[in-house]
Amino acid sequence: MRTRFALVAIALTVSALVAGCRTQEDVYARYTLERRLWKAQVHERKINIGFLKASQRDLGLAIDAFNEVVAYDPLVVYDTRDWDVRVVRDIKRIRVASKIALANLYFLSERFHSASDFYARTLEEPDLDLQHRLDVRLNLARTMYLAGEPDPVEQQCAQIFRDIAESEDFWAGNHRLKDVFLNIPLVLVRLYRERGDTADYESFSGVADAFYGRVAATWPDSAIAASAVFSRANLHLIREEWQSALDDVERLLVHPAYQPESGNLMLLKGEILAFGMNDPQRGAKVFQTLIERFPDAPAAHAAKYNLATSAIERGDVQAGVQLLREIESSKTAPQEIVSRAMLARALQLERANQWDEAIRLLRGIISLLPNSTAAIQAPLVITRHYVAAGNREMAERNLERAKEFYLSLVVRHSKFQGNRLMVEDFLIENYLMMGRPREIASILEKESGDWDESSTVGGMFKSALIYSTLLDDKESAERILKKSIELFPETRYAKIAQQQLDILHKESTNNNGGG
């Protein structure tokens, strides 16, 4: 009897417990989603750890796995009315993160249209927070740019600015804005100026100025305020409003968040005075103060270089050369500034008819500091000198050496981290100076196979341009442009090549019609 009573009691308790409990579908759905996400992240981690080592198969597996995560939307599959709000929030967060991760993977695999599609779909999420919204818009802009669609880039940048400026959360101090977003107004101002869109340039400059002013006034002593003042200084520099730029730099010099940047700010101040406001004396004073206060800082060496070039310009060659020598012998000067000092001294020696010493210095830059900008300029100085002196033989020999040097910089596994397109430009310049456009067009077409993607395309476009403009060989130009479309489909390169092809076709039609 007692046993039966106990059993009934247990059964009732369990029934009450089960009846009182929810079905917990929400927890099940979240768990399933998290499990799929984990699997996808395992593949993603392999790619993040070593992108170069990760194979296309790894990338494909990660994309498939994230597609599985994105395809499962519990908020659509189930009736979610009685679900725990925290679980729903988690599910939304996972779905947003997965869409962004998937878009990033498409971006990595250079499937820019799929990437932009997923970024755009992420933006449709109703509860997307500001940080995610800004990140996604920036990624979308970047993807569209690489896909060769310039208009959406501007739209997204403008929208990023609107999102920030109109966000109550941002002005309430709930979001820490990355510097990249703070510089978006600057990007837009530059874009309008380069496009020659005066009305937008003027009106948006005012909007950007007001925005930076509001940020600086809202959190006066914070790092973001300092960044805003710095961005505003840059805005004034773009607009060549030197006095306003100087005022902002002076504000930053006393701002607590910018103290570690004092050296660079003083350099900027000196350059605004000396080169922007044409007041070399005040500029020189600032440079001198900078050199005294931070003698070993890179900015101090740059200031010394500025003093040296100013001295040479005003005719005080001895003082200028002395300063350049000091930079060259300094152990703390950055290599880029040392190479610039060597080049400036070599040019001065050339002007003083001391070519033997000048060429030794130029060869020294190429052999000692081959990755510097000055080293890239040096062969052109030599070619120009021999061409001007009518020494064809030496010019030819130098051209061979220059070609070898430039090609060693642009080859795919070169240690050179600078602007490879600039290297190509200098190579072209050397050949054009020697009057050999066909040879350089052929080199750019054939050698570019061993270069990285942008250098290859850059080389091919330049080759096509030389064929079409200097050599009037439209057929070769078309062949090269078509080849670049085949090599890089779905990219901005293909778009640009197609635009160039269209221009060539139009020109040929006009010429034929005219004939």
Next chain:
Amino acid sequence: MHVIDLLLRYMKCWEESLAMLRSPSVLAPFVVFAALELLVLMSLAFFFVPPISTVMVPITAAVGGEKALHFPMHFILLPRTYNLVYLPLTIIVGFCLFGWAVSMMLDYYEHIGVAVPEGGRRKSTVLRSMFSLVVVGFVYVAVISVLQLLFGSAASRVGNIWASRLASLVGVAAVVCAQAFLVYAPFHVVAHAENPIAAIAKSVRFGRRRFGLTVLVLATVVLIHWPIDALLRYPDKVVLKFHPELVFFLLAAGIVVELFTSYFLFASTTSLATGGRKEGL
């Protein structure tokens, strides 16, 4: 006791345990307990699957916290969550089943003509002794847990890695020694119908007399479990380096191994306590 003699007696324990398996029914209590453990483990590992999720989600959240409801955190926390359920299960159910096993082993010895105590070896007596077994189980688990906690915290506080390892090793030795004194208590409850205090007192006395041999038997059990226990000490690394579900499989493997080691432990201690089949142990 001479070392060779000790080893011979140890081998005899193995022989007795294996011989007892001629009557496979002696494994029944251990199989029942292992099945129960697996059921609990599966309920905790797959708490999210309907319809058990209705009951298991609140339980998992209560035992492991909100974090335990998320993948793969749930698998990192699984050994700890499982341990929280495993300890009371061992005290309440495990020791009763072990008592039943000891009773079956005594039946086996009686069947083959070994003189065994008459005291409380009827099943009804075992049932009556359940309370005593639970108390013995509680003391047994409590002593082991306290020792593990003490030496565990000491090992984690020591800065030097070798000192920390030494502290862990001393902790394992201390647990084995403590078990050597308590492991005969269920036998005394079942065989002599002793109350828990008397059973523990007799167990301590008997454990002291057969200390070396008992420690050897217990050390064997610890060593067999060591590889799995060592992996389960770092579930986060298992999850990150291998696969989250591997934690579940390791715990399940631990249960299967425990089925045999528990049998070996109780078969050995029962044979030691009764004196074995022939010349005695």
